[in-house]
Amino acid sequence: MTEIQPPALAVSTVIFALRPDLESGFMTLWLPLVRRTREPHLGLWALPGGWLPSDEEMSAAAARTLRETTGLTPKYLEQLYTFGDVGRSPGNRVISVVYWALVQSGEADLAAVDDNVQWFPADRLPALAFDHNQIVDYALWRLRTKVEYSRIAHAFLGETFTLAQLRDVHEAVLRRALDPANFRRTIEASGTVVDTGLRLAGVPHRPPRLYRYNDLQALAEQGPLAPALGLNDTPLQSTPHPPRSTT
Amino acid sequence: MTEIQPPALAVSTVIFALRPDLESGFMTLWLPLVRRTREPHLGLWALPGGWLPSDEEMSAAAARTLRETTGLTPKYLEQLYTFGDVGRSPGNRVISVVYWALVQSGEADLAAVDDNVQWFPADRLPALAFDHNQIVDYALWRLRTKVEYSRIAHAFLGETFTLAQLRDVHEAVLRRALDPANFRRTIEASGTVVDTGLRLAGVPHRPPRLYRYNDLQALAEQGPLAPALGLNDTPLQSTPHPPRSTT
DNA sequence: CTACTAAGAGTCAGTGTGACTCTAACGTGA
DNA sequence: TCACGTTAGAGTCACACTGACTCTTAGTAG
Numbered sequence: 034m035t036e037i038q039p040p041a042l043a044v045s046t047v048i049f050a051l052r053p054d055l056e057s058g059f060m061t062l063w064l065p066l067v068r069r070t071r072e073p074h075l076g077l078w079a080l081p082g083g084w085l086p087s088d089e090e091m092s093a094a095a096a097r098t099l100r101e102t103t104g105l106t107p108k109y110l111e112q113l114y115t116f117g118d119v120g121r122s123p124g125n126r127v128i129s130v131v132y133w134a135l136v137q138s139g140e141a142d143l144a145a146v147d148d149n150v151q152w153f154p155a156d157r158l159p160a161l162a163f164d165h166n167q168i169v170d171y172a173l174w175r176l177r178t179k180v181e182y183s184r185i186a187h188a189f190l191g192e193t194f195t196l197a198q199l200r201d202v203h204e205a206v207l208r209r210a211l212d213p214a215n216f217r218r219t220i221e222a223s224g225t226v227v228d229t230g231l232r233l234a235g236v237p238h239r240p241p242r243l244y245r246y247n248d249l250q251a252l253a254e255q256g257p258l259a260p261a262l263g264l265n266d267t268p269l270q271s272t273p274h275p276p277r278s279t280t
Numbered sequence: 281m282t283e284i285q286p287p288a289l290a291v292s293t294v295i296f297a298l299r300p301d302l303e304s305g306f307m308t309l310w311l312p313l314v315r316r317t318r319e320p321h322l323g324l325w326a327l328p329g330g331w332l333p334s335d336e337e338m339s340a341a342a343a344r345t346l347r348e349t350t351g352l353t354p355k356y357l358e359q360l361y362t363f364g365d366v367g368r369s370p371g372n373r374v375i376s377v378v379y380w381a382l383v384q385s386g387e388a389d390l391a392a393v394d395d396n397v398q399w400f401p402a403d404r405l406p407a408l409a410f411d412h413n414q415i416v417d418y419a420l421w422r423l424r425t426k427v428e429y430s431r432i433a434h435a436f437l438g439e440t441f442t443l444a445q446l447r448d449v450h451e452a453v454l455r456r457a458l459d460p461a462n463f464r465r466t467i468e469a470s471g472t473v474v475d476t477g478l479r480l481a482g483v484p485h486r487p488p489r490l491y492r493y494n495d496l497q498a499l500a501e502q503g504p505l506a507p508a509l510g511l512n513d514t515p516l517q518s519t520p521h522p523p524r525s526t527t
Numbered sequence: 528c529t530a531c532t533a534a535g536a537g538t539c540a541g542t543g544t545g546a547c548t549c550t551a552a553c554g555t556g557a
Numbered sequence: 558t559c560a561c562g563t564t565a566g567a568g569t570c571a572c573a574c575t576g577a578c579t580c581t582t583a584g585t586a587g
Contacts, residue, residue, distance in 0.1 A: 038334065039286070039288070039289070039334060040289050040332060040334055041286070042286070042287050042289060042375060085287060085364075085375075087285065087286060087287055087372075087373045088366060088373075089366070090364075090365060090366055091362070091364045091375075112361065112362065114359065115338070115359065115362045115377050117332075117337075117338045117377070118337060119335060119336070119337055125334075126334045126335075128289060128332075128338075128375075128377070130362050130364070130375070195534090196534085196535090197533080197534080212575095212576065212577070212578090213533085213534080213535085214534095214535075214536080214537085214577090214578085214579095215575070215576060215577080217534090217535065217536090218536095218575085219574095219575080222574095234584090235585090236532095236533080236584075236585080237531090237532070237533085237584075237585040237586070238531085238532045238533040238534070238583075238584055238585070239532080239533055239534045239535080239582065239583040239584045239585095240533095240534080240583075240584060241533080241534060241535090242534085242535090442565090443565085443566090444564080444565080459544095459545070459546070459547085460564085460565080460566085461546090461547085461548095461565095461566075461567080461568085462544065462545060462546080464565090464566065464567090465543095465544085465567095466543090466544080469543090481553090482553095482554090483553075483554080483563095483564080484553070484554040484555070484562090484563070484564085485552075485553055485554070485562085485563045485564040485565070486551065486552040486553050486554095486563080486564055486565045486566080487552075487553060487564095487565080488564080488565055488566090489565085489566090
């Protein structure tokens, strides 16, 4: 007899990083996947995640499972969507609250890679477990649309960066070349970026300025209940869009 | 001893309708709330919703609980966000997958209203149960931003409508007057609306044209996994953004 | 010191939008 | 029946934004 069980709650994360693509020579989007070590879908690649403990915040669970399996710490983490179709997982009903994360390119190389954790180019994925292919497609769509109206590209970069680096990020995400002069004009007008006064030396051309991200401007773009400045209670940059419930 | 229980899964919905506001004389956003008939927060107003049955799709559960409590059938239903902070509900952990819905103005008047179900103006709400005030704020923000880039305003209207009616909807949602000529130009250029050839007769002025909504155009605005045309498996207009998992 | 390359400023034309004007077409009331 | 009031709907103008492009600046590499 099949006992009626309540739906189980899982948290998964789509993690994006920029890495050089050997085939195209350009930077492209990659994401780390973990191999399933149990049924269902044993052996298939899947998004990192796990069951939600009763006493852990969902975003914290996303950050933790992501760190445990890949060793990464995201610079950006936001809830994507909750997937819970009845037939999406064999056996008991599973509801997955899915987050998406951006990690710095430099750190991506430090990520643990073994037989069970591996990076894949975002647009050349194998068949994944469950409905994870659709989840990744949706996350990709969100990233690409959001990078145009919001300013999240800096999450792929370090503390300071040149406009050329920032443009490279946009080009990689949007998969098209951007005019350097126009890109500069748009970014400077948006006020999301601040000149540090420093310049990047040692390059075989005119040395570019180094910019820093402007936190204040960024928060104005978010929803009404974006986390207040300096009150982040999570170690990471905290989720932006989502409201936060007061206890 | 408190036994460790897994988090419980609830589905709630923020329902919006346009109704005339006696105070301002204009149309404004209203939403139906239900009075809690049990602890916690007994007696407080709350969003309609309920526990998620194991064998029911989340969007179907949202539509059902909404119908059972208010008698309404939404023209638009989309997942909003999943709220699951540890302290948001006294007692056991509760994860709420929240949807938001738009209902036609005409139908809103038919909604069941009794001692335990009542309409409230969206920006003059009482203190609600749990974190439902924040949830409504977030839903309002989503509605107001989405009405500008997507074309969902028609969900408040009937099958055919005049541009003045559509403009009234936008004005009520955005809370500011819009230039009739410019509004016409923008809407016509967007292609989201089709001239039926009919005109609204009996008005004491020049009779306005009646328009119909253009489904094809609308779907292009949605995400990559928007439901295919004519394949809606739900009685309602189906959720747009969210992907759908194949079994 | 010259060539090369990328940084960064500036120009120009096409497009979208807010503010505004003007004409068309109905019902209403004298 | 005919001027009048009112809204529908077309059209105009100025300004802001953006893509394509040019030009100057400032470094390294030979």
